[in-house]
Amino acid sequence: MFAYIVRRLFLMLVTLFGISVIIFVLLRVVPGNIVDILFDAAGFVDPADKANLERELGLSQPIVIQYLHWIGGLLHGDLGYSYVSEKPALEEILPRIPITARLAGLALLFSASIGIPLGVISAVHQGSKLDYALRVVSLSGLSLPSFWLGLLVLMASVSLFGTMPIFNPNPKTWLEAITIYAVPAMAVGFRSAALTMRITRSSMLEILRQDYIRTARAKGASEASVNYHHALKNAVLPVITVIGIEAAFLIGGLIVTETVFNIPGIARFLVEALRWRDYPIVQNLVMFIAVVVVVVNFIVDMLYAAIDPRIRFGD
Amino acid sequence: MATINFDSELRRAGANATGGWGRLAFLAQRHVLGTVGLIIMLLFVLTAIFADLISRYDPLTVDSAHRLAPPSMLHWFGTDSFGRDVWSRIIHGARISLAVGIGSTTLGATLGVIVGLASGYLSGWVDLVFQRVTDILQSLPLLVLALVMTAALGPSLPNVILAIAIPLIPTVARVIRANTLALREQPFVEAAKSIGMSEMRIALRHVLPNTIAPLIVLATAQLGSTILTEASLSFLGLGIPEPYPSWGRMLSESAAEYVRTAPWLVIFPGIAISLAVFGTNLFGDALRDILDPRQRG
Amino acid sequence: MSEALPAETVLDVKNLQTVFFTNSGLFRAVDDVSFSVRRGETLAIVGESGCGKSVSALSIMRLVPDPPGRIVGGSVTLEGTDLLKLDDAAMRSIRGNRISMIFQEPMTSLNPVMRIGDQIIEAVRLHQKVSSKEAWKQAVDMLRLVRIPEPERRAQEYPHQLSGGMRQRAMIAMALACRPALLIADEPTTALDVTIQAQILALIVDLQQRLGTGLILITHDLGVVAQTAQRVIVMYAGKKVEEATVESLFETPLHPYTRGLMASIPAVPSPDAKEDVRLVEIPGMVPSLTRLPPGCAFAPRCKLAVDRCRQEYPPLDEVKSNHWAACWRAGEMAEAS
């Protein structure tokens, strides 16, 4: 078990290293840099000024040196300075994390708390009208462009309540705090809820065909006990994996949702930083996201092991 | 004991569905949702193919005299702010969406199959390297990767297709690898080895064909999501550029300006996207039920 | 049920009919099968793969998957109650309590995420009002009863930590936890090695006799039948084709299929055996249940088949005392032997 964890951690480092190289190189393959963008507004680029600024920002160094510089800094906890705001990148990134984290957490919570029960219901009533209805709903959840959904929610909220949840870092009331986060979380969580529901459903159906379910029935267990006690615990395993993978997708969904709902989290920040070619921000943010994804997957695996005794004891 | 009508029970089970067409008809009836999906997909494909015949105007012709015309007999879906016919644009947009969907799915699936097959079949260091690559691609959220890619490559149809295809690779590679690993242990692969077949030939002739079914299922499922990804990229300003009438951009840009004053600009592309994605999803679902025996209910 | 049954009869199955509605047609998996089991008796059901053995068992338990399966006729009377007439709740109170079942696959029949002890407890607590502590004690006792070493520790473990043989023992412990009147063992040893098979069979028989349980032992191994059962029924293509006491069946099999079966099984050579006796083949293959020939289903493979066999299904006659066979030529065979 311990060896397994160490091995996983090692592989995680390898993955993160690969990501750091890829993102670093990709960014530098992108034509144009921060200097072009800073000059953009001026309506021209002065080559001398540009060279100056590039030197100042370290962009004129060989790419390998730049990379080593970055990674070296990272290892010392120094993420560099944002090209745009000239503040330490850490200072820019850190305060945005809790916002996105709350949003993502809520969305996952939403997707799990809606998706899993509905998936079970749909599987248990396989072939019924209810099943069909739930499947159609979940499929539509996967078919609506999320920005569209978000916009609809906003418009509905304005026309129904005359107001809308605009982000506010210091919500005054509880209600405000909830709407600020919950509405966008639901908009983005709808998709994952739909996905979770589908996975739960097929996983349940799969499990319900297993021999040990028949054994449980042969013992005289009630349908409810069979479904929830015996089947669900097994069926939830693949669902956990999917939720883990979904965590990565969620970041993508959040980019769009944070844009629509104008939430200053890291997802939207990433897009903006990308537009500005603000390498220190993009690099570190992508690394942060990658770390989160990798760690979430690691946790999912651990969770899997916690639920599935077969994994805990075998390697 | 309740009386049981054997005939109707059998019909429900599909017993009298014989022959290719009968079987197809039965499947269609058994998977109503899937059939609906298939019809939607077919409509979508036909629309894309015959776009020039179906559309009534040139999708790019600007007409300042008829801008923002509401739906009418003249312009079924109204016109946009340039006076372009929305119906014609949606019809031609099907081409773009289809190109993006099929293009990126095919590309992603092909690369994914190569990676997955090599990784599963060759094992050893090839597997190790490819697995890390898929790990890396998987740890970068799809949209983030696509964003960086389109930023890097510039917004054009082939680039968008590429940008959407790359993130598909790990998903496909994983499935194919798992399948290949399972197949590699199959006696028929060992039998092929025992007659002295080369590894390459075994991989291509025995392993690959048997991964087709899961691949098709996966690819159909991905088709819809690629269309959505393109829409999201468009929303963020990185999708397919003008003048191509991409649904995603039609929707996202109109949504910003005309959602209330000219709702048809928003409703129709929105419906087109959702319907196309919904159709592929429905069909993909049914296909999985049919092709993946473990899922059979 | 008004009809009085012989006192010691635990289970009486009459004209059981179970069908499957599938896309390749109607499977009459169990077609008009009747049999009964007495207290402490072992009834073996033999037959080839797909002949309906498991479906018969599942029909008794009312666990035939629906759809596609459906019990369409007959009665299953357990200790005087027709199980087919019970509502679901009543049936559940009987399952695991009065009838239990052991399945073929010890590897997959236990819930992988529940501890062994808990799975046994569940069987107990579903039917008896006992505290969980008490139930746990009973579970450990049951494990000891089925001769699992260190039962306290094993009860805490998960199925994957047990070997195949031990899992099957745990299954038996679970099945017998409520001291059922009838135990159905569906090929309980097919997946196991011979040495383990011997242990498990000995265990089942021993416990069955100690508890006075009726036992239905489903197997395709005639050796197992010979060594464990008192009575045997032979099934072929969903139908019961022969029923007899073990001795009578092995002495004079009266159905050509049974005969073929016995002759086609190689025997461990006795020292005095001649070199290389060719095995007797039953030509052809087991028919698909959807496309059964008219008349006797075995006729296409039967050397003795006459025209009548191909047209009319033979009734199950008591050819000798306590020996029934469904063959037009069973009488001839009985005389010949």
Next chain:
Amino acid sequence: AEPKSGGIFRIYHRDSPGSASIHEGATYSVNIPFMPIFNNLVIFDQHIAQNSASTIRPELAESWAWSGDNKTLTFKLRKDVKWHDGKPFTAADVKCTFDMLMGKSQQKFRQNPRKSWYDQVEEVTTNGDYEASFKLKRPQPALLSLLASGYSPVYPCHVSPAEMRTKPIGTGPFKFVEFKANESIKLTKNPDYFKKGLPYLDGIEFTIIPNRSTAILGFVSGKFDMTFPTEVSIPLLKDVKSQDPTAVCVVEPNNVSTNIIINSTAPPFNNLDIRRALALALDRKAFIQIMFEGQGDIGGTMEPAPDGLWAMPKDMLESIPGYGPDVEKNREEARKLMQKAGYGPDKHLQIKVSTRNIAVYRDPAIILIDQIKSIYIDAELDVVDTAQWFPKIARKDYSLGLNLTGNAVDEPDQSFYENYACGSERNYTNYCNKDIEKLFDQQSEETNLDKRKKLVWEIDKKLQEDVARPIIFHARTGTCWKPYVKNVTIMSNSSYNGYRYEDVWLDK
């Protein structure tokens, strides 16, 4: 009504500005949020929509005076002004600011987009703490207008340019509180403002919302008191009015021209005939119809009348090829020119129209492509990412480009020198006509307004006839605020100058 004090003025911001330093920026994304922090020597009257020399008011300067030779401009400064950090404001700060803008000081801006504004300034001198003079190489009456622009705040000497980008210090009515990129900009009242009693507002808060529909919804739902100035398009304006009929909305030109940059150094547009044909093919009304539902203006380089000060008279304008009202006739002529150049119905010219991937650029490009179809040109749209746009233009890697030119002040000097002078950085087409250049200087030195106007018209007309950079139209945009917002004036010939907000108040 009597102005009331108090309240936070909430505005949404269209995007996150690159820095807080107005001198280093070149977009009103910087001006609007940060102008309230500063003061200029002089400023255009904040409540007269049309900026002109006659609306210039003193601000940090108490008064100004031209020397007799019109080559020295002297400002007498106020003595009661303090920087937000408490240090006194003196003439040294003025000198520092303009020396830096002219590139003469030790400290440098990262970028200095308006350096050319001060090309004629020889030096800035001080006389004591409260007098500063601009010595010119030659007379340039326009200098005062340039100094009155929102783009010309006075920076403190004692704060480095880097700090000014992140934590600007000014003398203005509001103090900088914080700027969170992509999130918000917050300003708070400067209690020590030298204009007693001002400002009325307790503070200004900008919430950055790049997504237009979200932003408009926010305004409609009352989350904001005002939209981002000049950012509401005509269709959206209707939407706003329909959802919130009480909203006060104005539509003003903002002195931004949409034009075509032509690469005349390479085929096919090195052929004047084809350039002319292109100019003739434009249906400017159609552009305006589509982009502004008719509410845009047709003109030359200078902003059209009545809001523009320097616009050519109508008949003069219409005499320029392509400006005539009969589009079909123009196009007929254009086709002839094309045929002369060897193209025709069977031989179309294939080109690309490059532009930036921003709607205000892209949309006219789409219309342009559609219009030039009529003269046998098949154009394809080539959208270019922001970071690549200027490098691409500089490389001359385009044939036609669709471009927007914004003018900070309605002032020919600024427009002509910046966009048409030989060697100017923003002269993307490298148009260079020494004769016209002489005229530029001539009008610049001219102190007689009428004479100067005539000269300007002549230049403008020539520029159009040379098809140097055909102007398609001048845009108009809207701004909306809630009725309780008082004292906001949107300028009608510039969108960079009207955001001091010192006397804006909320009637709530």
Next chain:
Amino acid sequence: MTEQRPLLEVTDLVKHYAVRGGVLRRQVGTVHAVDGVSFSLGAGETLGLVGESGCGKSTVARTVLRLIEPTSGAIRLDGEDIAPLSKTALRPYRRSMQIVFQDPFASLNPRMTAGDIVGEPLTVHGIATGAKKQERVAELFQQVGLRPDQMKNFPHQFSGGQRQRICIARALSLGPRLIVCDEPVSALDVSIQAQVINLLIDLQRKQNFSYLFIAHDLAVVAHISHRVAVMYLGRIVEIANKHELFANPRHPYTQALLASVPIADPKAKRSAPLIDGDVPSPVNPPPGCAFHTRCRYAINRCKTERPALQAAGTGHQVACWLNDGTGREE
């Protein structure tokens, strides 16, 4: 058999699987799947291999064919050691040795027709193509009792027994001299099993192959084999002529195995099972004689020292310290 050189001679065959763990997937244990197996097989002879599940039977079969690489040991085919050969050098030898697997459902590629499956080896070795190949395949079909018109059917259209025939036909196509049968009838119905066994015997008579025949059913092995080897935990514990082995089993494990086989005769009443417990894990096989944990005759020496195969009569070898005829001494 006779003194002539055996067709196949396996000496000290070892196959260890690494059990990996730890950070760099370093090896933390070893599965002693096959741990020093030696036997020989003459032309036209059948050697049966029995033993409990997991004792290494399939591993022997696969290593002999070099489908998996042996850890050590020699595999001599006609005197030539094929163990060290490279994959290309091995190819010609592949024609001489073929395999039939247990699971007839998984042994055939579901996406190829039966004819293609049987003809594939011919293509791979460039023996025949086109019409000639078809002809040869048809011939093979007839040989195994299938109709040539079934060549264009797909595997799922055949029954289990028929599929096993296709597998046999595929094995025959290259004209091998050794066919390794890894439980070829275990998955078949009893009445079908006889057909396949008879077919295998008939083919051997006609074409003089050698079989290495693996099964867990002692009766089946006994029926088809000339000699039988009994494996336990990666080793052969006893090997003898069939009749000798059944009449006079020397190793306690063989005895237990024989006693455990249920006899299809109600009068032959069963004896109590001779051994208890389960087969130990091959990851850490017990020291000494691997069987001592379940052996009722085990003496101290069994727990520490491993007995080697020793002669116990003509053509009879047994690996037991109590190799004195009965093994029941103490």
